[in-house]
Amino acid sequence: MTPFNGIPREVEQDLEHLNVTPSRREFLRNAGMFAVTLSAVGAAGTFVPEAKAQAADPSATAGPYPDPDFRQVDSWIVIHQDDTATFYVGKTDCGQGTGTAFRQIMSDELDFPYDKTTCIMGSTDITVDQGGSGGSTAMERDSWPMRRVAAEARRVLLDMASTKLDVPVERLSVSDGVITVPGDASKRVTYGQLIGGKRFNVAVTGKNINVIAGVAAVKPVQALKNVGQSPRRYDIPAKVDGSLKWAVDVKLPGMVHARNVKPPFAGAKLISIDESSVRDMPGFVKVVSKGNYVAVVCEREEQAINAAKRLKANWEKPATAPFPSSEDLFKYMRGATPTSVSNPIVVGNPDAAFASAAKIIEADYDIPYQGHTAFSPAHALADPSNGLMTIYSNDMKSYGMRTGVATFLGMPRDKVRVIWMEGPQGFGRTAADDAGFEAAYIAKEIGRPVRIQWMRDEESAWDTKAPAFAVKARGGLDAAGNLVAYEYHARAADHNHVGYNEPDTVLIAQLMGARRDKPASGSSEVPAEMYAIPNRRMSRDVVSLPLVWESPVRTGNLRDPNGPQSTFAAESFIDELAFAAKADPVEFRMKLLTASTTEDTGFKRARSIAVVKAAAEAYGWDPRPSPKPVASGNIVTGRGFAYAYRGQTIAAQVAEVEVNRTTGHVWVKRLVCAHDCGLIINPEALRHTVECAMLHSLSRALHEEVQFNTEKVTSVDWVSHPSLRHADCPARIDVVLLNGDPNPNRPDLAPYGGGETACKPLMAAVANAIHDATGVRLRRVPFRDARVLAALNAARA
């Protein structure tokens, strides 16, 4: 089978032979390379449902899993005698190829052959804590300490070679892990010969992991050889031949299976459980219950599934409805009193500008709750052997899970570890967090390894959602069609936004009764563009649904949190203004971008202009106002444009659609994205990430909506919560990667985030294309056939 030299094989060895991880820990321990750790127990103000007084004693916390010390080179890089190297990084790769990119960038700084490296990530006891994945930080933030440590390791190796070869460092040359002396062929030494299997014992300094540095400087961008190439992702072969061991595949001796029994109604209270309803079922082990949390444990997986279905329990419905129905959501949101309000951003004098505007345009936009709905429902396996806790999980923030579970169970952090393994997509705060805590809780209760997995209906109904948005936009044009006044107000239903692996907000904790005094305020978002509008006011606030805790409609970060919602409204509205001004949508935007010359340090204006131009050019955009003259025939076509930035990454997109006027069906037949994320590490992996990010938003644009009645979520599977399908896939996708920095060849060119920005403009690009094709403006997501048809019919009437 395919040789697989990545993380999971290492984890597999760990599982099967139980020697790799301990030896790695031994390696670090003997070097004194674990940081002094503080027990998570008893952290002030934190809910600790299972805390035991004796466990809170820090002297009792000499567990086997202390934190690897991020200030030691050995915590990051091991060079072996056979002239191979292993990189240990505090990240997780959710399928975008970040592991491959880390190898590229570290190989470059180390001057080591890429092919001779492997990368281990995400296991909390053997890798430093960089927080796992999130926020598209892999390259932008987290590649820097990797680079600097690798550069420092190279410097140390050159020093060692200088001593060994008795030649000054200045006279040494290094390439692919081999140090030579130009002009003296007799002198040569490899990294493996210098340090293979031994420790560097070299510290770097810095107050936190993101800023650590040694003596050596990183290379100028021009000297990087692997960076900018596209080696194939190392994780793919094992995903194709079936040999990869995933978190769902781990099996341990004595392991049992658990399934949750969720409240049948949102906000329901558990009155009683009739355990006799399942006690005689084959393989029954136990019903585990506390507060409103209920799970059934059986010896075999299908037994647990059947028992969870069969278990009889009495639940009391809440006295008041937990939420309005999803049909009434936006009316409810617009009428609700905000739970938090952010200070508005005001430029110029918008009120006066509106008062003198020649034409005023107004529009409301509605974006419903949309879920992660991970392809594989949440899962985890927890092993409570020897008074320790090991959790096998695909959670993209394994480090946070380790700390959170330790607090939740009242265990010292250094007795808890999370072994990260591959799983379904990790686009933010998924229910993988919840499953990890549940497995650990049940495992501790029954003293056996427990594997839990949510069922499809649980995942779709109860995972964390991206908040619904209700947006109001207003624009004022002068007599010449210039945008002189702009107002944007975004309201998000995001009160009590759930964080990552929080011991008091994971679902099991909420169901057991955990309550924060002050729920997280949540957030809304205003547009992210570089338009120069002389007078503008942008404001945002957050509202709450009636049920705050234990709700299936709970919000959490979903890929580019709030970006697709906010940008759908903002970039749809810019098109509405262009329409009112009878201007070409790209020219209208370009005029707004070039109306100012103020810049930020990342040249976001220059880069926005370059990206907008590149997208229009790649598509072959012919300037004209939208909509097209009304075409006859059943199938009509149109094109739409949208642009946004996220952090320092810019994306502009064109969608070309076909709309069936009889059925309302929309097919996006072509997509173009121009994308600037600064320095590109692996162009092919980035291109793929951009493609998939666009299609993720296309799925949200065309299909996705979490629906609910006044009792429960009714989107519970792939029929009631549809997702993009093969038939929806565009016939052509063009991704243009560029760098519009005024000096794209500068030696310190920085990499910015690549995972999320392309999610942002897409929904608006599609809505704008539908308008171009039909003259009908859709202001409510998703554009399912029935909604589009109704809008077309309304326009015909």
Next chain:
Amino acid sequence: MSNITLKVNGSTHTLDVEPGTPLLYILRNDLGLQGPRFGCGLGQCGACTVIINGSAIRSCITPVSSVKAEITTLEAIAKGGKLHLLQQAWIDEQVPQCGFCQNGQIMTAKALLDKIPNPSDVQIREAMNGVLCRCMTFYRVQAAIKRGAKAISDARQSEKTKVTA
């Protein structure tokens, strides 16, 4: 419980299990296979796909007792240590992101190409439409199917040429 005999990837197994148990759990938990995976348990996503009698079958809704013919899983489509040409096409197109759905994509595509060696775009979209992907790798899946179809057809052609020569 009762004894059930299954032929999987060339080996025969006799197991004492509940006859109504979905095939998926037997393959994963009793036979240790990890190609087919749980995605929905409803036959809606394709993660659990295996090939039986040349058809792509959803093992999560197939009672183990109903299976009379040999079952092929993702692990067994490579032969003699060499990847199936479709798998190679998958690597060449760098298809997966997280990869969790790819068992269903590859096995459904294989069943398609075994029946229709050179499918049209429409046939590909139709045959694959029930296989979901939440990383949204559809574009590359479709490219890989076309690449794989060509590679398989080229290989057949060169086999024929060899025989003739």
